[in-house]
Amino acid sequence: MNKSVMALSIALALTTSLTGCTHSSNKSSPVVQAENTRQLEAKKVNEIVEQFFTEMLVLDPLTATEVGVNDYNDRFIAPISKQSIEENIAFEQKYLNRISAIDVNQLSGQDLLSYQVFKRDREVAIAGYEFPEHYIPFNQMYGIHNDFAMLGSGESSQPFNTEKDYRDFMKRAEGFSAYMDSTILSMREGSKKGVVLPKAIIKKLLPQFQTHLVKNIEDSVFYGPVKQLQANTNINTNDKERLARDYSQMIQNVIIPTYQKTLSFLTTEYAPLGSDTVGLSHLPNGKAWYDHMITHHTTLPLTADEIHEFGQQEVARILAEMKKVKQTVGFKGNLAEFFTFLKEDEQFYFSSPEEVIAAYEGVKDKINSRVSQLFEVFPKADYQVKEVEAFRAASSAGASYQAPAPDGSRPGTFYINTFNLKAQPNFIVETLSIHEASPGHHFQASIQQEVESLPKFRKFGNFTVYEEGWALYAESLGKEMGLFTDPYQWYGRLVDEQLRAMRLVVDTGMHAKGWTREQAIDFMTKNSSMADSDIEAEVERYVSIPGQALSYKTGQRAIQQMRESAKKSLGSAFDIKKFHTQILIDGSLPMPILAAKIERWVDAQKVTAKH
Structure with missing residues (x-):
């Protein structure tokens, strides 16, 4: 347990103890009765979510293995059938009915968060069964x-x-x-x-x-x-x-x-x-299916049109920033020629997979020495840098992160895809390491697992918009930590953000506006210096998992808006380290639930500041 969580646990324990002592002489008072009611509803929430998680592991033994529960290591998930789908829906409905019977007005703190997340999860899961994902x-x-x-x-x-x-x-x-x-x-x-x-x-x-x-x-x-x-x-x-x-x-x-x-x-x-064709809109009930995927992945009340427009604006803004880098390094040609230069000049590329891994291992210490400037809570687990395995490298993303084993037996893993060295330019080393490792995915995923007060369904749960939004937000902290001093490394940061901005346009373009695969590839080619093979892999990724790619920029924007709002409200009392603790300490949350939680924290900080 980290120090902040330990202190919180001790404080809660003391509060509970003192409350018990204060009212022990008047057990029938309205105050005691109200407290008993609150405790009873909180207990019900925790019983429901724990029972759900335990039962879920039986239905999904692969997840059980992943989270370190080895009781079902000889089992596999049930084959796809009408019966198994109906059983899954019934399972979700049973727990939605149970959680809906809770009096939410009696809940606060972690219990309220668990209720909100759990109820939303069940509702979204049930809604998802309206669409025949099992056919693909x-x-x-x-x-x-x-x-x-x-x-x-x-x-x-x-x-x-x-x-x-x-x-x-x-x-x-x-x-x-x-x-x-x-x-x-x-x-x-x-x-x-x-x-x-x-x-x-x-x-x-x-x-x-x-x-x-x-x-x-x-x-x-x-x-x-x-x-x-x-x-x-x-x-x-x-x-x-x-x-x-x-x-x-x-x-x-x-x-x-x-x-x-x-x-x-x-x-x-x-x-x-x-x-x-490549878009969901071409499939039966495809528009509604894509709308559901937007809700599922972003957790926000956004439309495809809104996201598409936001993406177009961000692409234009980042292109302007790229032009500034071109001027800074003294490149004489236009932006398209600068892109070609960055794609083709050998100085920007590694000569072997070993060099790629060594570069990321080298920047690890540099970043780790600076994170204390902006953070007060750190993961116990370390992470390792590894190549993506050969059997999946050809179609895998350029990089990814796997959380450490819950029992500490395996560190986190920062996977780098060395299948195509031209897709791994050296100018993205700093920004990609921040995103996938520290203080990006490694901080978020490891701390989530290590916070002892989280119920298991949240400890091992995930919302793409939170996780990828956090990782992209973490990239934006690079300059605050004294990184990106090399203009090409800063360009690498812009490359990564541009990729996420283009995703907004391309994903909605293909799935809501009838774009072809070729249109999407052409758009990304014109607006970035990415390798052709990388662009093709990215576009085909968006084809295969509609809406997932929308999570990055929408999540980053939401977290940034929370930071700006908190800073405006608290003024000189705003502490960036404590804000980051609040974002990380309760695990992966839907953006509206996280935003409401941050608003409650801000209000509490105001009260503390007055006293």
Whole structure:
């Protein structure tokens, strides 16, 4: 527990103790009765959210493994079917009914936040079942086919320490096979109803399945745990030999055939049926579907038109800032020529993946030495810098972050994609490190897990608009921390922000305004110096996960507005460190709930300042 949270916990404990002493002589007084009512409603909230989380882990054993609950490591999620979907809806409705029976007027503090977040989650989840997302169960960006490979690599959250661990994964592999069979049936049904992946996305999916069809078992990413057996001291030699044989047979007889069967379906049956269009608006009920995705990802009452206009304004503003950098470095050509120079000149690129990783490891200490200027709460967990694994590198984002293991057994991981070195210019090192690691995702995700007072559904919950909004806001703190003194590193910051601004235009353009994939690529090419391959991957990402890319800039703007409002209200009493603590200390929250919480904090600060 960090010092701030510990102090808060002690204060709450003292408050509770004193309250009990004060009223012990008059148990029937209205004050005591009101307090008892408040405590009873708060207790109900915590019971409901804990019961939900416990029951959810049974339904979603992969999440259980991810958060360190290993009771269901041999299980997989239920295959897609009408029955499983109806059971999921009933599960959400049951808990919505229970939380709705709580008297919200009796709640405050963490209990109020938990109520608000939990109720909203259930409502949005139920609304999402109006749209047939199960007809397109995976894509080149996110999908169980890649998640399962990461689990099976031996480098992720699935443990491989004992013989039982290995046997658990063998059993889980059978569940994976059954689930993938159900995706084929679901995609087949979707294609009949006009809900099908675009051809461009199907094309990017095929290599992700092909990579697992190895001739030599030892070349499989799933063979990683077998390679780890030699150094395992928990399993004796005879058991290791038998385990290695059984495990290899599982790869040969279960995993490889599953990937082969799905690949054959995608290639021969599904690909010819793929859509030539890329936007949700072209699908049945597509406009309403996209409106839901905006609500789901941004948590804000925004329309596609509003977001599109905001994006256009930001793109123009950032282009003007880029022109200033061009002038600062003395480049004589126009902005388009400056973009070409930055794309092609070798001084801006690394010569090997090792150089990329070394650069990010090098800037880590530089940033870590400065974060105390703006923060008073820090994660206990450290983070490591790693390359994106080869089996998913071709279609993965340029960088990503994976939270540390909840039990501290694994640090956070800042993944860098070195598949295309031209997509990793050296001028983005500072801004990308701030975003993905400290004080961006690493601060946010690690602190969220480490705050002991959070109920589990919030400790491990996430809202993209909060997480990505925070990370992009964190980038904006670079100059305040004395970074971006090199004009090219500042240009890198502008590159990252421009990417997020272009996303607003392109995502809404494709999903609400009928833009083609080519229009989106052309827009990003004209307004940035990004590598062509990077632009293509980004556009196809927005095709596959509508609305997600809107979260970054809308979240950043919301947090910045909260900061400006708090500073205006508090004046000289405003403390940036305490403001950042308030943003981070309660975990991932929808923007309206976070904004209301910050307003309550500001009001409390005013009262404190008066006294």
